[in-house]
Amino acid sequence: MTYETLGNRNASKGIQEIFIYVNDVTNNVFTPMFLFSFFLIVFLGSYFTAERVRGRGDWFISFIVAGYTTSGLAIILSFIPGLIDITTIIVTLSVSFIGTIILFLTKER
């Protein structure tokens, strides 16, 4: 199987063309993986930062924060045509919704 080369795309239109190209040649796997990486970085980063600064981290709060930021990023990425599919956005929003319910229904927070 031969892959399409970047030369067929007009990369001078902006860096988003390169992202769309990578997403296309990976059969729409690139963007979900990118968002998942972003989620993990924010999730673990916020937990260990809280642990270092306050001496105690909270896995739930880190999960909720990561869910919100990933949803925001997914919505922004949806402005670029062809970069992200609707299912991926719905998955990120669903993670945020679960986080919201946890946030509002646990008294300790």
Added chain:
Amino acid sequence: MENSKIRKINLFKMNKKGQEFRHFIVGFLLAGLFIYAMLSFALQSQTDNSVGNKLINNQLINRTYSSLGGNLSSSETLATSSKGTFENETPTASFGSANLFSIKGIAQTIITMITAIYNVTIGLAADVFGVDRVVILVLASILIFVGIFMIWRWVRFAD
């Protein structure tokens, strides 16, 4: 041994002080409102930026958004009718207290509101992640039982 004893005491204290009914209702309604706000933000920002393939065109999101909006809007109507029922009832004297039977109807209304918001929000997550319907129904039944026990405690102890 000692640690497990402390843990049991802490759990008992948590249950005793923990989630009262008021917090449960307000939490659920605010969670519903927050989720609705997030969906509104996503849909509106896509409209403002002229996105071709909009989220609102997706059947799942469209259904969730309209159902959630409907449930949250009807919560005000239900609260007003509950207020009317409560105001119209004359308390009957009881030993050391006054009985108000309209509380039962109000509690039923609250449970209906909470269940509706739960079904819409968790239903979306379940559809997306492919969770079996049975799991969602079991969780919903647990939620309803918790609601019933909280109502009983609320009516019995006014807590």
